[in-house]
Ligand SMILES: Nc1ncnc2c1ncn2[C@@H]1O[C@H](COP(=O)(O)OP(=O)(O)O)[C@@H](O)[C@H]1O
C-alpha cells in the first residue's frame with residue numbers, strides 16, 4: 201500500500217494525516233503551539249515553534265507507522281492564511297509572524313487606499329484592504345520597525361516557511377499568495393504596480409508555483425530526524441481554506457463549505473474570476489488549477505468557544521463542556537452572544553468591535569452560556585450565508601469541517617440556523633485531507649482532484665433542518681443582527697480602557 205501525508209498548519213495546532221491510496225486516514229497526530237498576544241489587537245506566533253512541532257509530529261507519525269517509509273510517496277501542506285513571516289538574506293526569521301487575526305493595521309489599510317486607491321486595488325487583487333491580510337502587515341513593519349524591515353530579503357506565509365525548513369526550497373503558491381493583497385488574482389502574478397505605489401521592493405516576493413507543483417524532496421537532515429525517506433516528494437500545497445475546500449469536495453459550481461476552526465469560514469466555489477461581490481466576501485485563487493472561491497470570515501469562531509472554555513471551564517474538555525447543550529431549547533432561554541472577541545471581518549470590517557452576552561437572566565446556567573456561544577458563532581457565519589444568497593447563490597447543502605464539526609448538537613444547529621442540509625464527512629480534517637489529496641494528485645494517483653475526491657471523501661451523516669427550530673432561529677437572527685449597530689459605539693468608547 202502507498203501513502204501520502206497532509207500537514208495542516210492551523211492556528212491552534214499542526215495536524216498531520218497519513219492517508220492511504222483508498223483515502224483512509226491510517227494515522228493522525230496533532231501538536232499545538234501558543235498564540236502570543238502582547239497587546240489588544242496583536243496576535244503573533246513563533247515560526248520556529250511551527251517547524252519544531254511539525255518535525256515532532258512527523259517523527260511521532262513515522263514512529264507509529266509500521267510500513268516502509270519509502271511507501272510514503274508524497275507530502276503536501278495546508279496553512280493558516282495571511283500570516284507575515286519576514287526573512288533575512290540567509291532566510292532566517294526576522295521577527296515573530298504577525299497572524300491573520302491580528303488587527304493592529306487599520307492605519308496601514310487606510311494608507312493602501314490613499315496610495316493605491318480602492319478601485320485599482322479591487323481591480324488587481326479582487327479584494328479590499330483588510331487588517332488580516334499580509335500587505336498591511338508588511339507596511340506596519342516598514343512603518344514601525346524600519347530597522348527590521350531594512351533587513352528583509354523575502355516574505356513568506358506560514359506553511360511556506362515550514363515547507364522551506366523541510367526542503368531548503370523557498371516558494372509561495374497562488375492560493376495563499378492571493379491572500380497577501382499583492383497578487384494580481386486574474387493574471388496569477390505579483391503586482392509590481394502595487395509594490396511601487398507603496399514603496400515596497402518587489403524582490404521580497406518569493407517565486408510563485410501551483411498548489412500541486414512538486415517543489416523538491418525532504419532534506420537528508422529532516423529525513424534522519426523524522427524517519428521520512430529522502431525519496432518522499434514534496435508538493436507546494438495551499439491556503440488552509442482552499443485545502444479545506446478540496447478536502448470537503450468543493451470542486452464544482454454550487455458547492456458550499458463551512459469551516460469552524462480558530463476562525464469560521466463560509467466558502468463557495470467559483471469557476472471564474474468575473475463575479476462582482478463588491479469586496480463583501482474574499483475572492484481568491486483555489487488550490488484546484490485555474491478556478492477560484494469566495495468566502496466570508498468570522499474572526500473568532502472556534503476561538504470564541506476555546507476562550508469561553510479556557511476562561512470559565514478550564515478543567516473540562518470540549519465534549520464535557522458541550523454535553524448538555526442539546527437539552528437547552530433553540531435560543532438559549534433568551535441569551536444571545538456575539539463572537540466579536542478579537543474584532544470582526546464579515547460582514548463588519550471592524551477591529552474595535554467586541555463581543556457581548558445580551559439578555560443574561562438569573563435562571564441561566566453554564567449550559568445556556570455554552571449553547572449561546574455556539575449559536576452566536578453560527579449566527580455570525582449565517583451573515584456570510586445570507587450575503588451569498590442575496591447574490592443569487594442557492595445554498596441548500598453545506599459540508600461542515602474543522603474542529604467545530606466534532607459536535608453533533610453544533611452540526612444540527614448549523615442545519616437549523618442556515619436552513620440547509622449539513623453534511624459531515626468521515627474526517628472533519630478538511631485542510632489536512634485536502635493537502636494529502638494535493639500530494640496524491642501530484643504523485644499521479646488520479647487524473648484530477650475531482651477523481652481523487654470521488655475516491656477519498658465519504659459522507660458520514662447528513663443533518664436536516666428542523667422546521668420549528670428554523671422558524672425560531674429566523675426571529676433570533678434578526679435580533680442578533682441588531683446587536684452590532686447597538687454596541688459598536690460603546691465599544692469604540694471602551695477602546696481607551698483596553699491594554
Ligand atoms: N469536541 C469539540 N467540539 C466542538 N468544538 C471543538 C471540539 N474540539 C475542538 N473544537 C473547536 O475547534 C477549534 C479548533 O479547530 P481546528 O480546525 O483544529 O482549528 P485550527 O485549524 O484553527 O487550528 C477549537 O478552537 C474549538 O473551538
Ligand SMILES: O=C(CO)[C@@H](O)[C@H](O)COP(=O)(O)O
Pocket residue numbers: 210211212279280281282300301332379440441461462463464465482497
Ligand atoms: O484568515 C483566514 C482566512 O482569510 C483564516 O481562516 C485563517 O486562514 C486561519 O484559519 P484557521 O486556523 O481558523 O483554520
